[in-house]
Amino acid sequence: MTAKSKSKKLQRRRNDPEGLRARILDKAADLFQERGYHSTSMHDLMQVTGVSAGALHHHFPTKKSIGLAVLSDRVGPAVRAAWIDPVREAPALGKGVAEVFGGIIAGLRARGAVLGCPLNNLALELALTDADLRRNVESIFAEWRTALAERIGATRGGAKLDGKERAAAANFVISVYSGAMNLAKAMQSAVPLADAADLLSHWLHQHRFAS
Amino acid sequence: MTAKSKSKKLQRRRNDPEGLRARILDKAADLFQERGYHSTSMHDLMQVTGVSAGALHHHFPTKKSIGLAVLSDRVGPAVRAAWIDPVREAPALGKGVAEVFGGIIAGLRARGAVLGCPLNNLALELALTDADLRRNVESIFAEWRTALAERIGATRGGAKLDGKERAAAANFVISVYSGAMNLAKAMQSAVPLADAADLLSHWLHQHRFAS
Numbered sequence: 001m002t003a004k005s006k007s008k009k010l011q012r013r014r015n016d017p018e019g020l021r022a023r024i025l026d027k028a029a030d031l032f033q034e035r036g037y038h039s040t041s042m043h044d045l046m047q048v049t050g051v052s053a054g055a056l057h058h059h060f061p062t063k064k065s066i067g068l069a070v071l072s073d074r075v076g077p078a079v080r081a082a083w084i085d086p087v088r089e090a091p092a093l094g095k096g097v098a099e100v101f102g103g104i105i106a107g108l109r110a111r112g113a114v115l116g117c118p119l120n121n122l123a124l125e126l127a128l129t130d131a132d133l134r135r136n137v138e139s140i141f142a143e144w145r146t147a148l149a150e151r152i153g154a155t156r157g158g159a160k161l162d163g164k165e166r167a168a169a170a171n172f173v174i175s176v177y178s179g180a181m182n183l184a185k186a187m188q189s190a191v192p193l194a195d196a197a198d199l200l201s202h203w204l205h206q207h208r209f210a211s
Numbered sequence: 212m213t214a215k216s217k218s219k220k221l222q223r224r225r226n227d228p229e230g231l232r233a234r235i236l237d238k239a240a241d242l243f244q245e246r247g248y249h250s251t252s253m254h255d256l257m258q259v260t261g262v263s264a265g266a267l268h269h270h271f272p273t274k275k276s277i278g279l280a281v282l283s284d285r286v287g288p289a290v291r292a293a294w295i296d297p298v299r300e301a302p303a304l305g306k307g308v309a310e311v312f313g314g315i316i317a318g319l320r321a322r323g324a325v326l327g328c329p330l331n332n333l334a335l336e337l338a339l340t341d342a343d344l345r346r347n348v349e350s351i352f353a354e355w356r357t358a359l360a361e362r363i364g365a366t367r368g369g370a371k372l373d374g375k376e377r378a379a380a381a382n383f384v385i386s387v388y389s390g391a392m393n394l395a396k397a398m399q400s401a402v403p404l405a406d407a408a409d410l411l412s413h414w415l416h417q418h419r420f421a422s
Binding site: 034035036038039113114115116120121123124125127128134137138141167168169171172174175176177178179180181182183185186187188191192195196198199203206 | 245246247249250324325326327331332334335336338339345348349352378379380382383385386387388389390391392393394396397398399402403406407409410414417
């Protein structure tokens, strides 16, 4: 790279506050997922992003503000992409849930390590840390539950249920997934998720929630 | 307290290394549960126990050694008391699982806060931190799974299953509980656990695992 193009690149970075913010959030989301929120310091973020203290604090005056932004701009969209959109768009709920599990299991096997669900990981770390962070975690779970409850309500089994029962069934699906992911992370194996997918698929069919 | 009785008390403490060790582990288990392993320093432990650096390091030369001891001497026994023993001793599995959930839900409601399952919390924090800590977490899950799989094998539905299928069904029960506890912690509400208890009870009956 010539000195001129390097200087142009630096110029571009300086003039690209959105790009800088995105880069910080990407790294923060990665570190929160690998080490956890509490084990990631502002200093760590400066080191891995190469961003100055001034620039980091300009975008995120506190670690909490990074936590809130990671939840809204990274974890929320990840849960939407992995679970909520496929559940909404699947031709049938049973098939949709099976494909979600299949995709996640394939991803774990390709990676060779189980980092866990980013929402779960942050949920357990942040639930007692700060009320705002917890409420943001809860709102992602609520969006996930709503999408599942709506699909359940549109099935033959779900049509007979009231709103509370649909929400309970949706929470059950989320619980099976979250708990199986906990076990998978503890065992560093995709087996608990594969087993859970089979038994959950059977459960959806039994309750006539599958289609 | 007179100077003499105070000196006797100090003398007793000095001569009670087991008591001191137990006191450190109790506090460490509490702090790991409230703040997490990573957010608890050796210095925090000295402060809350009033134990000197020398005495703390005599019992636990590293934080990892405290983590291992909390798992083996506090979390393992807690999972045995809350889940494994009741499952082994219940007249019927369905009733045993219902009582376990009932007891845990009553405990959460009495406390007014959901700290989460100590095994789950440490599992997510430690799975990627250290191989020994992760293996100790995994061995507690394995003991829990074995107890459930044995009881499932002794039911009408479970008698037809092979060992792998019984283990999968046991993992499913653990997953429902763990995941519902995650949700309960995120929402700071016992509702997801109460819903999970109902649906899991129904599931156990449907598969003829209940008795």
